[in-house]
Amino acid sequence: MTIGSTPVKFKITIDNEQCMLCERCIENCSYGVFRREGQKIIPDSRKCTACHRCMAMCPRDAITMQEKPNDYRSHPVWTREAREAIYNQAKTGRIILSGMGNAADYPIIFDRLVLDACQVTNPSIDPLREPMELRTYIGKKPRRVKVSKKGSGDYNLETKLAPNLKLETPIMIGHMSYGAISLNAQLSMAKAVSEVGTFMGTGEGGLHKDLYPYQNNMIVQVASGRFGVDINYLERGAAIEIKVGQGAKPGIGGHLPGEKVSEDVSKTRMIPLHSDAISPAPHHDIYSIEDLAQLVRSLKEATEWKKPVFVKIAAVHHAPAIAAGIARSSADAVVVDGFRGGTGAAPRVFRDNVGIPIEAAVAAVDEKLRDQGVRNEISVIASGGIRDSADLTKTIALGADAVYIGTAALVAMGCRVCGSCYRGLCPWGIATQRQDLVDRLNPDEASHNVANLINGWTLELAELMGAAGINSIESLRGNRDRLRGYMLDEGIMKVLDVKMVGA
Amino acid sequence: MGKTIRIDAKGVHYTPLNIMLREAVADGVKEIILDNVLGQRFIGNGLRGDDVSIKINGVAGGDLAMFMSGPEIIVNGNCDHAPGNTMDSGRIIIHGSAGDATAHSMRGGEVYVRDNIGYRGGIHMKEYQEKRPVLVVGGTARAFLGEYMAGGLLIVLGLNSLFPVNERGVGSGIHGGKIILRGDIDESKLGIGAKKEKLKVEDLEEIRPYIKKFSKYFGLNSEELLKSEFTKIIPASSRPFANKYCWE
Numbered sequence: 001m002t003i004g005s006t007p008v009k010f011k012i013t014i015d016n017e018q019c020m021l022c023e024r025c026i027e028n029c030s031y032g033v034f035r036r037e038g039q040k041i042i043p044d045s046r047k048c049t050a051c052h053r054c055m056a057m058c059p060r061d062a063i064t065m066q067e068k069p070n071d072y073r074s075h076p077v078w079t080r081e082a083r084e085a086i087y088n089q090a091k092t093g094r095i096i097l098s099g100m101g102n103a104a105d106y107p108i109i110f111d112r113l114v115l116d117a118c119q120v121t122n123p124s125i126d127p128l129r130e131p132m133e134l135r136t137y138i139g140k141k142p143r144r145v146k147v148s149k150k151g152s153g154d155y156n157l158e159t160k161l162a163p164n165l166k167l168e169t170p171i172m173i174g175h176m177s178y179g180a181i182s183l184n185a186q187l188s189m190a191k192a193v194s195e196v197g198t199f200m201g202t203g204e205g206g207l208h209k210d211l212y213p214y215q216n217n218m219i220v221q222v223a224s225g226r227f228g229v230d231i232n233y234l235e236r237g238a239a240i241e242i243k244v245g246q247g248a249k250p251g252i253g254g255h256l257p258g259e260k261v262s263e264d265v266s267k268t269r270m271i272p273l274h275s276d277a278i279s280p281a282p283h284h285d286i287y288s289i290e291d292l293a294q295l296v297r298s299l300k301e302a303t304e305w306k307k308p309v310f311v312k313i314a315a316v317h318h319a320p321a322i323a324a325g326i327a328r329s330s331a332d333a334v335v336v337d338g339f340r341g342g343t344g345a346a347p348r349v350f351r352d353n354v355g356i357p358i359e360a361a362v363a364a365v366d367e368k369l370r371d372q373g374v375r376n377e378i379s380v381i382a383s384g385g386i387r388d389s390a391d392l393t394k395t396i397a398l399g400a401d402a403v404y405i406g407t408a409a410l411v412a413m414g415c416r417v418c419g420s421c422y423r424g425l426c427p428w429g430i431a432t433q434r435q436d437l438v439d440r441l442n443p444d445e446a447s448h449n450v451a452n453l454i455n456g457w458t459l460e461l462a463e464l465m466g467a468a469g470i471n472s473i474e475s476l477r478g479n480r481d482r483l484r485g486y487m488l489d490e491g492i493m494k495v496l497d498v499k500m501v502g503a
Numbered sequence: 504m505g506k507t508i509r510i511d512a513k514g515v516h517y518t519p520l521n522i523m524l525r526e527a528v529a530d531g532v533k534e535i536i537l538d539n540v541l542g543q544r545f546i547g548n549g550l551r552g553d554d555v556s557i558k559i560n561g562v563a564g565g566d567l568a569m570f571m572s573g574p575e576i577i578v579n580g581n582c583d584h585a586p587g588n589t590m591d592s593g594r595i596i597i598h599g600s601a602g603d604a605t606a607h608s609m610r611g612g613e614v615y616v617r618d619n620i621g622y623r624g625g626i627h628m629k630e631y632q633e634k635r636p637v638l639v640v641g642g643t644a645r646a647f648l649g650e651y652m653a654g655g656l657l658i659v660l661g662l663n664s665l666f667p668v669n670e671r672g673v674g675s676g677i678h679g680g681k682i683i684l685r686g687d688i689d690e691s692k693l694g695i696g697a698k699k700e701k702l703k704v705e706d707l708e709e710i711r712p713y714i715k716k717f718s719k720y721f722g723l724n725s726e727e728l729l730k731s732e733f734t735k736i737i738p739a740s741s742r743p744f745a746n747k748y749c750w751e
Binding site for chain 1: 517518522545548549565570571572584589591604607608623626627629634650651653654676678679741744745746747748749750
């Protein structure tokens with residue numbers, strides 16, 4: 001007990017005047033915070049993760065939670081987080097795992113970028129009156145097309161077009177695997193994207209048969225562990241994504257602990273029950289950019305060139321050069337995942353320190369591809385910390401074709417960003433495989449919430465575009481003139497290729 | 504007796520070649536002979552068909568039979584990297600050597616290599632229920648053999664050489680399946696998470712059918728082979744990473 005216990009992270013208080021002893025808090029808290037003693041509910045605050053499930057279910061608003069109720073002696077260098085990590089590692093000698101995205105206090109570039117609007121000249125467009133073209137095609141575009149004239153005066157397109165994904169809105173849901181999240185969570189999102197006319201990723205966990213009805217809106221993933229990958233899986237997907245890296249943990253693989261490999265997860269991943277699912281850091285058949293091209297072509301060859309193939313990389317220092325390599329590999333889209341991307345579990349040191357922000361990465365990738373004359377041939381998908389329609393609009397203006405959201409979709413299903421996904425006890429039924437918890441998430445209801453979110457952002461995107469006098473998503477893509485930097489330094493603005501406010 | 508066809512692959516790109524293969528299989532052809540193969544990649548990629556046999560005369564390029572489900576491929580020549588990559592079921596018999604990452608992430612079926620393989624052989628092979636991949640190598644393997652192995656059976660016979668594998672990282676991160684080596688291996692060559700054991704009778708019984716097939720394919724005496732000394736490499740733990748992490 002050299003170190004003793006560290007202060008509780010959250011303090012739960014129950015207002016006994018309000019409490020009617022319905023015990024919903026006891027039922028709902030999967031972390032075991034609450035118990036009843038006589039005519040009182042007694043909380044054990046140390047177990048609390050701030051998931052808010054108890055508060056959301058309390059009919060009397062009798063529960064309050066306070067973050068960090070005990071202060072440390074304040075110190076600008078030796079923060080609470082720094083000290084608590086040391087206590088943890090002094091006790092365990094291990095790598096600290098954490099959930100959700102980057103929690104370090106970096107400035108958010110999105111918040112220092114402002115959008116443009118029309119005044120007087122170049123009038124704004126009313127999206128109620130005028131059509132707003134948000135439809136986005138993801139995939140390879142031909143460098144040039146060849147047409148021939150028919151006798152009737154019509155034209156024939158002679159160029160064979162590569163298959164593209166047709167999105168009704170430039171918002172997709174990124175890859176979160178079955179195993180990391182529940183089947184009901186995947187089902188909810190799958191229903192939502194099918195309804196809205198967009199796509200979601202399966203993650204590296206295979207495709208559960210309950211998702212087959214939605215397979216035309218699902219992008220299947222091939223990652224370094226190759227879990228759940230066979231020819232049937234590849235043929236079911238609308239597109240195939242090779243996951244090279246993830247923004248939350250660039251450069252490392254993933255380990256799904258055996259406890260999470262339930263019977264259904266084992267079936268979908270095609271691995272034995274309760275065995276660890278280990279995805280190595282690299283793909284062991286990709287040790288070079290040529291090898292990557294080989295895997296891209298191998299997937300295309302296996303699926304008879306009918307599926308677009310995406311390559312996802314984490315946003316790292318040389319992302320633009322890597323993206324340029326990907327563009328030459330027959331891949332149809334490059335996905336760039338910024339350092340704020342979420343995760344079920346990642347070493348804290350990676351989550352908080354490795355990679356670069358998506359704003360800079362997408363701008364740099366777009367510029368590199370344009371410099372090399374290939375930007376028009378390949379799509380760019382950006383992800384990692386996109387919180388609202390403003391982030392979405394700015395990302396497209398910085399050069400993306402579309403975005404992947406992850407955390408935002410989970411929040412739409414109730415997630416409170418407590419960051420305890422790795423515990424497998426998610427009381428919202430999202431990041432868990434425990435059936436009683438999974439059952440709490442009703443896919444019919446939750447799918448509406450997710451669809452509502454995408455629809456709401458889509459409406460806002462249309463309004464923002466209309467206000468800027470833009471009626472087509474193509475005219476927003478890479479349109480940096482519609483952005484200005486506010487309190488951004490000159491170096492960053494140069495990377496983003498935006499002017500400062502007032503200029 | 505099924506239909507047989509012969510295709511001259513000289514100068515044919517892999518995509519039209521694979522289209523010809525698919526069409527032939529769809530047409531009910533049971534035996535396909537590919538002549539003059541010279542490095543075409545992806546042959547038999549994602550191909551289905553349980554009683555289809557493909558003979559490749561020449562050198563097969565990378566990712567031979569990747570994702571393949573069912574057919575048998577016989578290569579009269581060498582293979583470039585990763586034959587049997589993420590293969591689902593079926594069989595590959597290579598009358599020659601194969602490159603790096605042979606049988607990478609293989610999920611089922613059998614791969615027999617008469618001579619040597621490159622680095623990372625059998626890396627991340629995995630099994631599930633009745634699907635259990637088998638890789639048998641007659642010659643030698645390079646470093647990182649069976650790394651991250653999660654299931655299946657990997658046999659290296661080391662014929663005509665002192666050791667079946669004499670480089671480092673053998674079985675590092677192995678958490679399922681087993682590696683059987685004819686002869687011995689120095690402990691220092693094993694990767695983290697791998698341990699060496701003496702072969703048990705049941706292990707010998709387990710490898711017997713595959714050694715027999717190997718001997719049949721390449722004209723060897725299986726009884727003589729089975730009299731050899733073998734070493735077994737298995738996971739030290741099924742949870743190699745269990746003690747690496749703590750929670751925030």
